[in-house]
Amino acid sequence: MKFSRQLVVGSLAVFVLSACSGSASQRRQAKDDFEYLNTPELKEWTAAEGSQVEVYPNYRIPQGEFQGEIGRGVDIRPPQQILELIPGARIEREGGEATLWMLRSEEQVRVWQTMLGMLANTNTDIVSQTDERVETGWVTWNSEDEDVEIGSRYEISRFEANNRFGFKISLIDWKEAGTVKPVSATNKERYNALMTNQVTARYDQQLREEAERKAQELVKQIPITMGTDRSGLPVIIARTQYNVLWQRLPTLLPNMGFTIEERNQSQGQVKARYAAQDDEFWKEIGVKPVNLEVGVYTFLFGDLGNRTSINVTDSKGKPVTEALLKDMAPVIASLVSE
Numbered sequence: 068m069k070f071s072r073q074l075v076v077g078s079l080a081v082f083v084l085s086a087c088s089g090s091a092s093q094r095r096q097a098k099d100d101f102e103y104l105n106t107p108e109l110k111e112w113t114a115a116e117g118s119q120v121e122v123y124p125n126y127r128i129p130q131g132e133f134q135g136e137i138g139r140g141v142d143i144r145p146p147q148q149i150l151e152l153i154p155g156a157r158i159e160r161e162g163g164e165a166t167l168w169m170l171r172s173e174e175q176v177r178v179w180q181t182m183l184g185m186l187a188n189t190n191t192d193i194v195s196q197t198d199e200r201v202e203t204g205w206v207t208w209n210s211e212d213e214d215v216e217i218g219s220r221y222e223i224s225r226f227e228a229n230n231r232f233g234f235k236i237s238l239i240d241w242k243e244a245g246t247v248k249p250v251s252a253t254n255k256e257r258y259n260a261l262m263t264n265q266v267t268a269r270y271d272q273q274l275r276e277e278a279e280r281k282a283q284e285l286v287k288q289i290p291i292t293m294g295t296d297r298s299g300l301p302v303i304i305a306r307t308q309y310n311v312l313w314q315r316l317p318t319l320l321p322n323m324g325f326t327i328e329e330r331n332q333s334q335g336q337v338k339a340r341y342a343a344q345d346d347e348f349w350k351e352i353g354v355k356p357v358n359l360e361v362g363v364y365t366f367l368f369g370d371l372g373n374r375t376s377i378n379v380t381d382s383k384g385k386p387v388t389e390a391l392l393k394d395m396a397p398v399i400a401s402l403v404s405e
Contacts, residue, residue: 147260152271163255165263166235175232179225181270200224215244219258236262291400293393296369296376301389303377303396309370322402335368352401357394
């Protein structure tokens with residue numbers, strides 16, 4: 068959305084599967100020509116007089132009136148997939164529409180509120196609204212796969228069935244370059260999925276932001292003490308889970324005077340360069356200065372379950388002294404409580 072009432076395909080982690088380079092038409096259409104459209108009409112086969120006809124039903128051409136595009140009207144793009152970003156939700160697709168089924172009403176309420184917030188933030192018009200149904204005004208999409216600007220209107224609803232809680236987005240109107248046209252099956256399926264992905268991606272983003280805020284609150288309450296690792300060597304002990312402490316490192320270490328150069332969460336290593344701090348810095352955090360030489364150090368973080376060990380080695384890979392660790396412990400304790 069250009070995010071005024073305009074949706075740009077690809078925002079909010081919505082991934083569109085498209086072909087390689089080329090015009091919008093080339094991405095939607097087959098590369099071969101359409102000579103098959105000039106195929107003569109089939110004629111009834113007449114057997115030679117006196118011959119015996121053997122008919123094999125395996126190759127019988129189905130009879131009837133079949134609906135669908137041909138030639139340049141055939142859209143070869145892969146179907147748009149709905150991102151599975153709501154934990155535990157099941158996606159049910161039928162007739163070009165997708166329903167998200169959730170097990171708890173609280174999740175449905177949160178998805179509904181996410182949708183309303185998205186419409187408000189993007190200044191999307193709402194034609195009508197009840198507690199269970201919303202009909203939008205025109206939403207504009209800009210996509211490299213389309214030759215012209217696309218407009219669509221949606222009916223969004225929520226409901227309960229069989230102790231499950233549903234959320235569905237339905238494309239109800241369509242226009243191209245400002246001209247209203249019938250809703251095709253392809254466009255219905257594709258742009259229902261894209262709109263649904265806008266909601267689920269924003270829902271996922273909000274969950275991540277909330278988890279980060281909670282992690283930051285937990286980090287502020289971490290007791291820092293001295294201890295020993297499983298080998299009996301002295302280490303700093305942070306009484307919190309490894310993943311919680313790791314979230315704070317990008318701000319914690321710079322505040323200690325370190326510039327982070329490398330990070331590897333799976334190995335629990337952070338390489339950082341230390342620059343000496345002035346008296347004002349130590350006075351501000353209220354601890355005595357740490358006698359640490361300027362240079363590159365590696366912080367080693369160990370996952371001890373509900374605790375995390377912290378050790379430090381110098382540029383030669385040699386552990387710093389126990390006395391230096393004891394001096395660093397109150398500095399870490401002071402900064403994580405900020």
